[in-house]
Amino acid sequence: MKLLHLDSSALGASSVTRELSAAIVARWQDAVPGLTVDYRDLDTNPLPHLTGGVLGGTDAAASAENDAAMAQFLASDVIVIGAPMYNFGVPSTLKAWIDRVAVAGKTFRYTENGPEGLAGGKRVVIASGRGGIYGDSSPADFQEAYLRQVFGFLGISDVEFVRAEGVAYSPQHRTDALAAAHASIPVALRKAA
Numbered sequence: 001m002k003l004l005h006l007d008s009s010a011l012g013a014s015s016v017t018r019e020l021s022a023a024i025v026a027r028w029q030d031a032v033p034g035l036t037v038d039y040r041d042l043d044t045n046p047l048p049h050l051t052g053g054v055l056g057g058t059d060a061a062a063s064a065e066n067d068a069a070m071a072q073f074l075a076s077d078v079i080v081i082g083a084p085m086y087n088f089g090v091p092s093t094l095k096a097w098i099d100r101v102a103v104a105g106k107t108f109r110y111t112e113n114g115p116e117g118l119a120g121g122k123r124v125v126i127a128s129g130r131g132g133i134y135g136d137s138s139p140a141d142f143q144e145a146y147l148r149q150v151f152g153f154l155g156i157s158d159v160e161f162v163r164a165e166g167v168a169y170s171p172q173h174r175t176d177a178l179a180a181a182h183a184s185i186p187v188a189l190r191k192a193a
């Protein structure tokens with residue numbers, strides 16, 4: 001079994017989502033002996049924005065990088081993503097990665113009956129961090145809702161969230177939110193497994 005672990009927080013060692021994504025991966029490793037883990041830090045090792053030059057395939061190095069990101073995604077059974085809320089959405093580094101793996105003809109296609117996801121059978125667990133409090137269905141949430149939509153569009157319906165929110169309210173809020181998120185990991189993994 002292969003697990004792909006991505007982080008996208010720009011806050012380095014003080015990141016909530018990095019702490020949570022690492023804890024999720026450690027739990028998965030405990031549960032599955034011999035699990036192969038690939039790691040990419042999208043903050044320190046980002047993919048460039050998807051420009052016309054990158055999309056057009058005229059840049060051989062960029063095309064190779066795209067192909068590698070896609071192959072790594074397709075080879076993974078489980079994807080664990082540290083995904084903070086940035087300006088109500090996801091960090092642009094994570095968006096750039098999504099732009100490489102959401103590709104017509106590879107991970108989804110349009111048919112006469114509408115779109116069809118081609119990447120089904122994978123499991124996704126998102127370590128979500130938010131300064132404010134949004135709950136499960138806020139109209140201001142373009143982060144978790146977006147990630148659920150994107151992976152669902154690719155055919156992946158098993159998307160679980162481990163969420164620490166309200167972390168900017170006060171240090172105590174942050175401590176409590178992190179503790180609650182850590183405590184929720186076994187439940188999220190049971191649902192995802």
Ligand SMILES: Cc1cc2nc3c(=O)[nH]c(=O)nc-3n(C[C@H](O)[C@H](O)[C@H](O)COP(=O)(O)O)c2cc1C
Binds near residue numbers: 088168
């Ligand atoms: C650039 C930036 C934008 C942010 N935008 C939002 C936001 O729109 N809503 C919110 O609730 N928190 C926002 N925050 C707070 C983060 O979501 C919060 O600090 C979260 O814990 C970040 O995860 P991290 O600690 O793993 O980096 C923002 C933080 C940064 C650095």
